[in-house]
Amino acid sequence: MTRIDTSWEPAEQDLPKGGSLAGVRVLDLSRILAGPYLTMLLGDLGADVIKLERAEGDDTRSWGPPFVNGEATYFWSANRNKRSVVLDLRNESDLAAALELAATADVVVENFRPGVAERLGLGYSQVQEHNPSVVYCSISAFGDKPQASDLAGYDLLVQAVGGLMSITGTEESGPVKVGVALVDVLAALHGAVGVLAALRHREATGQGQQVGVTMLQSLLASMVNQSSAYLGTAISPSRIGNRHPSIAPYQTLRSQDGSIALACGNDKQFRSLSRALQMPFLVDDSRFHTNTDRVAHCDELIELLELRCAEIPTVELLALLRGAGVPAGPVNSIADAFETAEQLGLNPTRVVSAEGRSIPQVSSPLRLSATPVRYQLPPPVLPRYGSAGMDLRGEAADGD
Template identity: 55%
Template sequence: MGTSGAAGPLAGIRVADFSRVLAGPYASMMLADFGADVIKVESPAGDDTRSWTPPVDAHGVGTYFSSVNRNKRSVVCDLRTDEGLHRARELALNADVVIENFRPGVMKKFGLDYETLHAEKPDLIYCSITGFGATAGAHLPGYDLLVQAVGGLMSVTGSRDSEPSKVGVALVDVLTGQNAVVGILAALRHRDAAGRGQRIEVNLLSSLLAGLVNQASSTLATGEAPQRMGNAHPSIAPYETLRTADGPLAVAVGNDRQFGALVRILGIPRLAEDHRFRTNTERVAHRVELKALLEEQLAGRPAAEWSAVLSAEGVPAGKVNSIKEALELAGQLGLDPAVVMNDDAGPRTSHQVANPIHLSETPASYRRLPPLLGEHDGAAFASLSPASVSPTSTTTSTSTGK
């Protein structure tokens, strides 16, 4: 699939994106996919993820950077200089939305904080992304691994006898980016109704705690901390990976009917009437015995065969795929999981995971490849409306990535 020129539901919305690394760039890319004009404001060194390699694509561009920076224009503003600061203020005051993830207080030193900009542009929507909030946790560095650790996610990830483990991707950054998008869209709706902008604050720790859903809820209700259970579920059984002849099979039985079908297909229908397994509560209490009995039957066939047989009978089951296999599966299901973007001005292409949100009338579009550093310096500023912005004094940056 090539680039598309569709306008999108956010056409006419301009975003000045001062964020770096993942949470902020993910949020701005989601907005850009639906038509927002996102101007990525970078230091002369560029977004940190430009140098997070390998891996790289066929053109030498880091795949980490490419994963969250399509559909944007890149400009360079050195905030340590009067000229760079003037350019940055011009971008911010000509935007509908500003996104930033500097350490709390850094944007204020540059005169790019919410209070300063809001005084000049009352309808500005300003989204700040931090690791631990802007008050007592302002000094803490907001790195995903750190938040997974102190936020409790690692305590419930991994097997009971293993060390705590992080999730295989920077999941907390992604959750935070999604929360930022929701906040920005809600603020835009309010601006449409009331004519005023507002400040949005999201942080990694709060996003993780909200994302812990049932695990956090059980902790609040019981006062007890959940433990690591590997791939098992604390409240449902069998809901985990089970060994087969050639590898693990994920079985996600959510009710008694599905359990009855599972044991019938495995040739052990008596388990559905066994007092240890008749209900989910009983199965959870006797999960160890149940797992052993199920794996004894599953050992006779490979995971892919069991997946096909069980799925055909309405039992949720599937082999543990690699990411490559997962993309292939989504393609087989007609989900169009990937797009190939082409550069109209040159030979570059970029393979991208498609936006997961499907709108029937105004779908996501793929218009610009992840930009080269400063690629749009001239064009981006030429597109701004005249603004009365006076240069501010030079200040040394103390920013950090998120």
């Protein structure tokens, strides 16, 4: 029988030091990205996160290349500041052990297909019986109604079903997905806000609650102006490449040796752009007087701007525009982006080390003056699953 000593209080060195959520225990029943990213955020803030995995581990442990020393960098991206425990939820004793863990947790996070947690005996009402004040967060792709039961919860599918691909790309390219699993991250961020709000409510009242978030609703909300434009006009926005539907010029422009991103958000910036490029006639052209005019005549405007920008090398062009107060920047690679963040003093990376492993990590964007983000535990190695199981320190527990 697998046994986990849920009454054991971890040694000081085994827990995140300090942090806004110090003393909060999180049971992470989730896998892949949305749930793990949410629980990593809580771990960064000081929570003690226990990640429950199958014997073969989280799916993303095998998602590669790239692998570094046999470990998938995808798994690294969402699993720092956690301890891992392996249980087989098809096994009655392992399931009982998982329920014991849930009974000790302040927060439980799951992203099973709708209905699976309940069938396992780990649904909200079942956990609440043992832990009335629990904050229980459920993440799904499309909700828990019967009509959503046959829809798989992968980010690509939500980008397609949710309309994001319909506004990404050009008419020539057709629908294009965003280059990262953005909807998973958006759902994680919305879910984390819900969990923190529920913890605050519990602190004030002693009452736990269920927090629900769907990837589809997170996407619809996060398409902000595009979703609002549809609701106001009943017209679905279309693909316009790197342009903006409501601002011009607000897109990439070709330079002599590359391209830049240009973001003129008001008439003053457009006048500065015209002067910087020695094109004062643009300001007097009736087609470009106001932002609304410029959007209506965007093709003509961009043609004129690119004829001029094509004469100027990228570095010189950016210096010219920035000197004039015009918002502009290079179209960076990811390597360039990290270098830029480093040059700006943002400290964009951390190396988290423990037990002979040193794992590079992207820094949290949060800056808290009194309770700074912690980088204590690297993404955990997968513990060995055995008949005797393990306690929360990863040491062999006595078998029954």
